[in-house]
Amino acid sequence: MSIGLSIVSCKKKSFLSEHWNHPLSTQRNPEVQLTHNESNLDPKQCANCHESQMKAWQSSFHAKSIGNGFLWQKTVLSKDEWNSCLNCHSPLPETKAEISETFQTIEILDSKRKHFPSGIPNPSIQCASCHIRKQIWYGPPSRNLTAKQIESLKANLPHNGYKVQEEFESSSFCQSCHESPDSGQKLNGKHLMEVYKEWEKTSFAKEGIQCQNCHMPDREHTWKGIHDPDFVRAGLQPLWSLTRTTNGEIQIDAKLKSTRIGHKFPTYLIPKVYLRFYVTNRFGKRRLIEESIVGRLVNTNLTEEYFDTRITPGNSHLVSFRFADNEKEIKTFDWVIEVDPDEHYIRSFEESLRDKGNILTDQLKKQLQLSLSEKKESRYVLFTLSLPVPVLLPQ
Incomplete structure (x- = not known):
């Protein structure tokens, strides 16, 4: 099992701050020349070479980040709150355009048509959400090739190969979505999400054991957690x-x-x-x-x-x-x-169904009821x- 670096340099922080700088840019990049298939960012296309990752992703909560429990809330949240939630639940502007009018601009819709030619039936966290920016692929160090070798071979590799970033094996890569910002709300002196800060204080961090070592063993794209x-x-x-x-x-x-x-x-x-x-x-x-x-x-x-x-x-x-x-x-x-x-969701959804059910459309109310049933069965x-x-x- 590969253990990532426990210390992240300024250079790495710079990469991550740019990689997760919301709202993300569209995937359009006229400077990159790719075939039609290479430009297609549908996860099914990725499965041609990365089948095991695709199958694991399909069963993960990343692939279910846009579900009934999320969608019904669009009516009760402000536009800014909704778009803020999308930064983690649907990071790409092309996927955001499926569920937010804010992102239905000419530029984004053009990029969506080009890079998702068959549409986006599941606008959740996708392969491209983490691995692709402006038609440049990023990923962890290869187990067989050095970064220099990958760079030298990129002309002969699909989608020009990829740029090696050690951050993909670091807990800091997960921090953007699994840690409240410093300016976020606090209760009793604690943010609503502090998993990264909690990890930093442990022997796991001192020993270089990253989030990925447990939640992505052997680089599996399962992200197992409390539901397993x-x-x-x-x-x-x-x-x-x-x-x-x-x-x-x-x-x-x-x-x-x-x-x-x-x-x-x-x-x-x-x-x-x-x-x-x-x-x-x-x-x-x-x-x-x-x-x-x-x-x-x-x-x-x-x-x-x-x-x-x-x-x-x-x-x-x-x-x-x-x-x-x-x-x-x-x-x-x-x-x-x-x-x-899902205890908190169950309590919250039951309360919303009781207090807000009369202002929801039939479709949103059905989504809320379905999600509540799903949560209770977990x-x-x-x-x-x-x-x-x-x-x-x-x-």
Whole structure:
């Protein structure tokens, strides 16, 4: 696995500030001579040579950045707010033109017709969003060729080869969309998104482990995260024990430890993780006796933070309580850890449907309802642990 550089020079920062300088320029570039197929930026065209990346992208959230949950909000957001959201959800001006009148200029529409001749059915984060600017391709260092060799061969390579940029393997490349700007809103002294700052403070950053090492292993274009149970399980360790107190009660001590996550868990303010403890009797009936929430809870207006119990790298969320063992029928204690990846969206969308449903068009209301259903279906059980209740427990 390749590990990118943990220190970014002024030169690299200059590249990134230009690469993500919004609004981005159109792809038109009369100085670059390409064939019709090379100029076609449809991801399907890219798949001719990069099939595995295309297939991975299709299943990723980058390919779903413009969906029902995003589109219904156009009516309730101001034009400036909408266009600001598009900088990350649909970075290219050509894709923005599909969903924003602001970008339906003659220049942008001409570029869209030339570089997306079959149209843009999915105006989300595309291959070109990260890799192409003004018909010049950019990417990480080759595993087989040096940057100098690539430059010397560019006349014989498709789309004139590409310019090597080490930033593609650096966490700073992701910062533009996954970190609030310094001028962004703060709650309780924290921005709404601080994943890059969180990572900078960790041993992961000191050891040169970048976002890409976990979220793009072996350069896979999957960007797995909180919605993938196996991916999340790999970064956490649940541990617990039962002991009998001197007065006959049962002491439950549990901790959920972050072992391989390079930022606070869960990230941002959207997901919530529920640590629920049950007793199950010999008839299989389960009863909830304790619940703890891991996450950052904020109101739907994003004006007030209620709590922030997220786990920092290498640390644990602790739960400790006593249970009076008065029920002789108890067979097991069960600890169920459930992840709700879209909790904040669910709460916000339910409120919007109730308060704004009457001002939405039938189409937008349907999009909101569909997205709400999708978000509710994203919940999953991460771990289920059980401990039997013997006659004698360690004291």
